[in-house]
Amino acid sequence: MAASCKLVCCGEERESDQAVIVRFANGCVNNEDKLDFTMYKNTEENDPRKKRRRLLVAETDRMSYVGQNFGNGALKCNNWCKYFVGVLNKQTMKMEVHNALLFSMQPVMPEETEAANHEDTAPSYRDKVDSLIEAFGTNKQKRALSSRRLNLVGSDMLHHAVAEAASAVIEEKGLEALQQEVAEMDSQGTASHLPPCNTEADTQEDVYPFDELLTPVEFAALEQCGDKMAALTPEEVQKMTDEGGCLTVVKFLEKLPTMDKNREETARCAFYLSLLLKLARQRSISRKFGLEEGCPRIIQNKLFRTFTAETFNNGRIQNVVSSSMKSKLAAYSLALLLHMSHMTANLTLLQRDLGITEARMIEVAKSMGLTLSKPAGRNKNDPELRDDNKYASLVLPLVKHDPFMERRKRKKMH
Known part of the structure; x- marks a missing residue:
């Protein structure tokens, strides 16, 4: 039969004893032991609105995560209710209840730090998503990413080859002869x-x-x-x-x-x-x-x-x-x-x-x-x-009408 357990309230506790609960926005972390967590607090302790602001940073070899309890990236649930975490002492069989803070950890790209100084070279949203797929994507997503990048390279090569071929044809036949051939093809299609x-x-x-x-x-x-x-x-x-x-x-x-x-x-x-x-x-x-x-x-x-x-x-x-x-x-x-x-x-x-x-x-x-x-x-x-x-x-000779050109009506300004 399992031993009985008692709950013990810690009362007023220091900030260092508070428990922290984190949630990663882009998925689950397999090797949580390799994460290095660091908590930062606001230095303006005299300001009652800023003294409780906390910033939690988690770092790995390839990625960094940041969570905060203020601003747009903070979880609203911290303001609506209070959370507690129970820690069981197996020797005394007493469970201590501590206050808890919830953080939503967002991945931070290394390029974002450089973007502040080099706005022209800022990565696009597509580049950020591709980096996440490389780090946390499934095998199917990684294969799709590799295929898309290969197609992009092939498309650039195709455009370059078409441009060279068009230039060669224009130099060989001349622009006027090509325009006449296009007009004849259009008339045949009509x-x-x-x-x-x-x-x-x-x-x-x-x-x-x-x-x-x-x-x-x-x-x-x-x-x-x-x-x-x-x-x-x-x-x-x-x-x-x-x-x-x-x-x-x-x-x-x-x-x-x-x-x-x-x-x-x-x-x-x-x-x-x-x-x-x-x-x-x-x-x-x-x-x-x-x-x-x-x-x-x-x-x-x-x-x-x-x-x-x-x-x-x-x-x-x-x-x-x-x-x-x-x-x-x-x-x-x-x-x-x-x-x-x-x-x-x-x-x-x-x-x-x-x-x-x-x-x-x-x-x-x-x-x-x-x-x-x-x-x-x-x-x-x-x-x-x-x-x-x-x-x-039908009147002879037949009438040669101008090609039909659709004109859109312009909207009147009121």
Whole structure:
């Protein structure tokens, strides 16, 4: 059976008998026997606010720690309550209770002392953290630090090599030749989303050939779909409008030509145009796209191959419509619309059906070399006859517009 123990209060004790409890802010110390502690007190003992200030310093071979009971680095708990530590005397089996002070030991970098005299060479926060990782970090943190430093060295070497290579190319080709090559590459990148264009064509219809938009085989496959479009009643067309259908397609269905050949061709193009506009409003496309509308398999494959990009998601291949593909859809839809409406297209309705911004639609029209216009002076006082839409027309020769430059509005100072 364990022996009994008695508590003995020491009463008024000297400062040298007070116990000290320390806590290291950056982790635990494995070899506490190697720590050398030193306590410093304020010399102004006559000042009641400063005479109880204490500074505790712990030093090792590689690191120094400092704790204080005043200022920003002090623990607030010393002011809120009083702490005691019991020390057991195993001979007399009496436990003496002493007052205790709590200190939070913060690591002090050797560079901090030099920073007072050399502010320009002061270490950054990253350097301080790296020093702590070298001293107390885990193996994983040390490996990450070593890898980051190697990458930093490799990056500096890469920048130096790129700078030397760029200087050699400029000296070999000349600055003007390089600028011309960059301009040609930019023009090719801008035209990547445009349909095939014949800038030397003599007629408007041959600038963006219809066979490049729909081959004869694909146009023939749309026969049944075109017949369904042409057979729609005015009530069904009105229902499409009420349900938020594509207004560009509805306008053509409301005014289909009376002649059989022109009516059939317009109906087929209207069906294909409705597929393009529907595709532009979606992000991820399923393999059932267009099957409900009776889309032929050859047309579906053309849409997936031309206007979508394949991505992998959860082990499956998905077809998505990216931002660049939306611009491509806008260009092909506009080219098809020009053939359907005598080389003049309503940009405002097409932009709304595509779900893109007006600036983007105008940029596509300009890249195609079209002439932009807006009706003026058509009964502005009559809302029914007023036309605020913007139009694009194909006029030979094609217009060369300046590159699109986005300008941000400046905020007004109040």
